[in-house]
Amino acid sequence: MIRHLFKLIWNRRKRNFLIMSEIFISFIVLFAVGGMIFHGLNNTAKPLGFEYKNVWVLSMNWKGSGMEKSGESEENAGVRQVLQEMQAFREIRNLTWASSNIPYSGNTWSSSLEYNNRQHRFHIFYADDDFASVMGIPLIEGRWFNKEEDVLKSTPLVINRQLREAFFGSGPAIGQTIVGEEKEYTIIGVIDQYRYKGEFEKPYNVAFRRNVVYDTASTMVTKIMFAVREGLGVEFEERLMKRLASVVRDWTLNIERLEDKRASYFQGKIVPIAVIGIIAGFLVFNVALGLFGVLWYSISRRRDEIGVRRAMGASSLDISKLILGETVVIAAFGIAAGVFVAIQVPIIGVFGAVAEGVYGLAALCSAILILVIVSTCAVYPGWLAARIQPAMALHSE
Amino acid sequence: MIKLENVEKVYRTSAIETLALSDINIDVRKGEFLAVMGPSGSGKSTLLNIMGLLDAPTEGCVEIEGRPVISMGDRQLARLRNEKVGFVFQSYHLINDLTVVDNVEIPLLYRRMASSQRRRMALAALEKVGLSARTKHFPGQLSGGQCQRVAIARAIVGEPEIILADEPTGNLDSVMGEEILKILVGLNENEETTVVMVTHNQAMADRTERIIRLFDGSQVN
Amino acid sequence: MLKNYIKIAWKVLLRRKFFTFVSLFGISFTLLVLMIVAALLTHFLAPAGPGSRLDRSLLVGFVEVYSEDIHMITTPSYYFLDNHVRTMKTPEMVSIHSAPVTINEYVRNNKLELNLKFTDAEFWDIVEMDFVEGRPYDRAAVENATPVTVITEKTGKEYFGQEAPVGKYIAADGINYRVVGVIANEDIPTWEAYADIYVPVTTSKSDLGRVSYYGSFGAYVLAHDKSDFGKIKSELRKRTEKLEPVGDIEFDWLKCYIGTMTDYIGAQILGGVGVGEGFEGTGTYLILIIILGMILFMLLPTINLVNINVSRIIERASEIGIRKAFGASSRTLVGQFIVENVILTLIGGAIGFIISIAALEIVSGSGIVPYGEFTLNMRIFLYCLAICLFFGLFSGVYPAFKMSRLHPVEALRGVDL
Known part of the structure; x- marks a missing residue:
């Protein structure tokens, strides 16, 4: 029977071509949307590695801020003063300075190191001794930076699990030294993850380098991250700002909450997906309506054929099955073409590196969804066809 | 073989009621060649549909091989049509998108059977009607006589016990019509297939064993 | 003649309500999306209205420096x-x-x-x-x-x-x-x-x-x-x-880039300007990408419309046969069909236009886009009218061509297209 269906559809390929191409495009649309959604879900399900609740960020801007200057400067004194003022607030539990690539900021810095003749790229952060406790980053091996490093000859690094595996595999990591072009680095700790780019991004390699504001005399410090007590409102924020603004009068300051930054990051990611999803949904609904109409009217055109089949011994169930089967096979052709195009995507790597499973899952779900929609569209026409009285159909001329 | 007792058929629409058949009593015996004659509108096709289990009578009883069909469901009826009955129509009713051999295979699709066996049986049926050379053609590429021979091959491929032919020569010229009749007669004589043929043509009817005449839905003798 | 066409078209559309509904849904929805996109684009991509001073201004937006190290x-x-x-x-x-x-x-x-x-x-x-x-x-x-x-x-x-x-x-x-x-x-x-x-x-x-x-x-x-x-x-x-x-x-060299507002926006959106390339022409490139996207988006509704139109014609094959048999030329029949389609798309266009005004009200009121007060101006309306007509003609031409080649005898027999 399947063979018969294929024959019928193949011989009617010209007429079915439009439907097949509609299914094909619908599949591509659903696949793209599904890929996006599954990619997002797949990544949001993984641990973020840090705490965003009750962590605030102070950004400082002054004349020429962001430019590296060496040596002690007026700005360094300013930063230290700001830090001191902030430590005096009871509401602030803990604070740390950070390089400008803070979570959800969109700023990224990357670097690479060679080890055992293999080059590894990673995202690099400058952090001081309190960074891990402010950000709530737990260590899974070794320890975070502390004062001991002051006397250490090589530069201490804390890396994430992924980079640890890239460098050392299952071998020991703590205490290992990596010789860079200018400096020598020692691994002192391993964290699980620090996905500062946000939940929708695939996990990546991360390394922290110790840099302490009171002894580096670097003016690169423009951000201070601080953990605050639960439930602080605008009132505290205003008080804090007034105090700090009176210390560094000609600087521009601004405070953001990591939680707000995360919310707007989420909005920025979800709104486009939702809009595209709604549009895709309407497109597919449009196609479903069209398909339904075409199938419906094709039944009246095929009365003759249906009458013959009935006379030759097809039961009304067989007729329903024929209509449904035909539609599903046509859809399968469209899907097959779509899958062929879809498997090119990971090969070409259009969307960069994406977990392999995501593509398969997106393709599978799109295919199933289309088959369900198509079958639903065929149910009523199939029922109509089954109700055709053979005696009437054959003698209608 | 097929027995009709007091069969009556009424077509109802909301406006009118048409009596298509009334008080029909026919007993088609196994192996006979029966002709049904009558002017158009006399109910010949309705009679054939009822005999072929395509339509149910409004009143009366239809028995096939001694079993009444009134209580049978759609699936049972379909199975009986498939196994016992072969149809030939005036306008052939071939499926234009399928090749000759695929058309002939249709009745076998509704039986459990290996596809190679289907193909073998279809080719054998086409051989019987002398169309072995045209199996891969589409109906559109054939003449009317050839189409009707395909339709006959399709009717006999399932080895039915009875063939119901509704004016099989109606659309054909006399030479082709004669060929078709010869095939039907041959089937009746050589394979003992029962044939019921509706026809207009007295000459054709005369070559059958028995004639039933219909007028305005009733039997006349 | 045209009046007669329109009268018949109206009757045909009423007779097949489901097809008419599907066509109208497809057209008005497609237009809705296109109009909203057009409104957003004019808001974001064409801050300079034609004839304004901004329109005859260039923007010095970037400097680029290059050396071995930087x-x-x-x-x-x-x-x-x-x-x-x-x-x-x-x-x-x-x-x-x-x-x-x-x-x-x-x-x-x-x-x-x-x-x-x-x-x-x-x-x-x-x-x-x-x-x-x-x-x-x-x-x-x-x-x-x-x-x-x-x-x-x-x-x-x-x-x-x-x-x-x-x-x-x-x-x-x-x-x-x-x-x-x-x-x-x-x-x-x-x-x-x-x-x-x-x-x-x-x-x-x-x-x-x-x-x-x-x-x-x-x-x-x-x-x-x-x-x-x-x-x-x-x-x-x-x-x-x-x-x-x-x-x-x-540095070894320094380049200063100047371009139109659209080029600047193109550079902002597309990013990734290569060494020494500047951003001149990126605006045109961006607009090309957007047009391509719009065409891709319209592809599905168009195929759908063509598909439905083919079905509609098949349904009317015998009517066409009779008309032909009574002496209607292919041209009048094609004309009839295209008029039907254009009327259908215009109605769909009108519905889409009304819905998009409502939708833009909602988008403006929601505050999703800061300062996003979107209005449909005459320019967008005319674009959309053009899109409507394109839809109507494009989706009608292929089926009408098929119809015109239909032989009267075959049509009477109700043969497949």
Whole structure:
């Protein structure tokens, strides 16, 4: 029977071509949307590695801020003063300075190191001794930076699990030294993850380098991250700002909450997906309506054929099955073409590196969804066809 | 073989009621060649549909091989049509998108059977009607006589016990019509297939064993 | 004849209500999406209405420096723009403004996050905006660093509620500014000129005189006429190609990029400008990408419409046969069918138009897009009318062609297309 269906559809390929191409495009649309959604879900399900609740960020801007200057400067004194003022607030539990690539900021810095003749790229952060406790980053091996490093000859690094595996595999990591072009680095700790780019991004390699504001005399410090007590409102924020603004009068300051930054990051990611999803949904609904109409009217055109089949011994169930089967096979052709195009995507790597499973899952779900929609569209026409009285159909001329 | 007792058929629409058949009593015996004659509108096709289990009578009883069909469901009826009955129509009713051999295979699709066996049986049926050379053609590429021979091959491929032919020569010229009749007669004589043929043509009817005449839905003798 | 066509078309559409519904749904939905996209695009991609001063302005948006060690594309400094762009001979006028700075202000226990922009007085001459109240600050105010400000209607509401803001003071970034003008919400610019609060550039805390080529400023260059764009570009190239490094960063060469607003937006969206390529022409590239996207989006509804039309014609094959048998020529039948389709698409277009007005109201009201007050103007309406007709003709032509080739005898027999 399947063979018969294929024959019928193949011989009617010209007429079915439009439907097949509609299914094909619908599949591509659903696949793209599904890929996006599954990619997002797949990544949001993984641990973020840090705490965003009750962590605030102070950004400082002054004349020429962001430019590296060496040596002690007026700005360094300013930063230290700001830090001191902030430590005096009871509401602030803990604070740390950070390089400008803070979570959800969109700023990224990357670097690479060679080890055992293999080059590894990673995202690099400058952090001081309190960074891990402010950000709530737990260590899974070794320890975070502390004062001991002051006397250490090589530069201490804390890396994430992924980079640890890239460098050392299952071998020991703590205490290992990596010789860079200018400096020598020692691994002192391993964290699980620090996905500062946000939940929708695939996990990546991360390394922290110790840099302490009171002894580096670097003016690169423009951000201070601080953990605050639960439930602080605008009132505290205003008080804090007034105090700090009176210390560094000609600087521009601004405070953001990591939680707000995360919310707007989420909005920025979800709104486009939702809009595209709604549009895709309407497109597919449009196609479903069209398909339904075409199938419906094709039944009246095929009365003759249906009458013959009935006379030759097809039961009304067989007729329903024929209509449904035909539609599903046509859809399968469209899907097959779509899958062929879809498997090119990971090969070409259009969307960069994406977990392999995501593509398969997106393709599978799109295919199933289309088959369900198509079958639903065929149910009523199939029922109509089954109700055709053979005696009437054959003698209608 | 097929027995009709007091069969009556009424077509109802909301406006009118048409009596298509009334008080029909026919007993088609196994192996006979029966002709049904009558002017158009006399109910010949309705009679054939009822005999072929395509339509149910409004009143009366239809028995096939001694079993009444009134209580049978759609699936049972379909199975009986498939196994016992072969149809030939005036306008052939071939499926234009399928090749000759695929058309002939249709009745076998509704039986459990290996596809190679289907193909073998279809080719054998086409051989019987002398169309072995045209199996891969589409109906559109054939003449009317050839189409009707395909339709006959399709009717006999399932080895039915009875063939119901509704004016099989109606659309054909006399030479082709004669060929078709010869095939039907041959089937009746050589394979003992029962044939019921509706026809207009007295000459054709005369070559059958028995004639039933219909007028305005009733039997006349 | 046409009247007759329309009469028949109307009857046919009523007879097959389901097909008519499917077609109308497809057309109006497609138009809805296209109109909203068009409204957003004109809002974001064409901040300069035709004939405006902004439309005959170019933007100096980036400088690029290159050496063995460093490759940097960044925004220019005030020093650079003041010394090398403002002094140009070919333009009618040059205006320098800063990139917006985010500041926090606390008003009645509410936190406002505001974008503060430092501009000169010429800014207001080039970016012509409608003021609901007051007027922009003038050259004297900029020269004397008078603490005056122009704010948007929205910002005014956040600071003062229902009261009129002009004459009142607002604290922004530690300075008390007197409000002199309020910009109408629907006139607030996008991209480069966007901000919530505008103040004289001389009140900036940053060091305007710092000798460096890189900073966070941009400049509008107003041409006497659009045909002068070439002259302006070559003058700027001549003035900047020989620049020697100053201040902090050594380089082999420096390039300064100037382009239209659309090019600038193209560069912002597409990003990734290659070494030495600049952003000239990226606007055209972006528009091409958008048009391609629109065509791809329209592909599915169009195929759907063609498919339905083919079904409709098959259904009417015997009617067509009879008409042909009674002497109707193929041309009249094709005409009939196309008229039918155009009427259908126009009705769909009208529905889509009404829905999109409603949808844009909702989008504007929702505040998803800051200052997104979208209106459908005549230009968009005409585009959409054109799209409608394209839909109607395109989806009707193929089936009509099939129909015209139908042989009357076959048509009478109800043969498949």
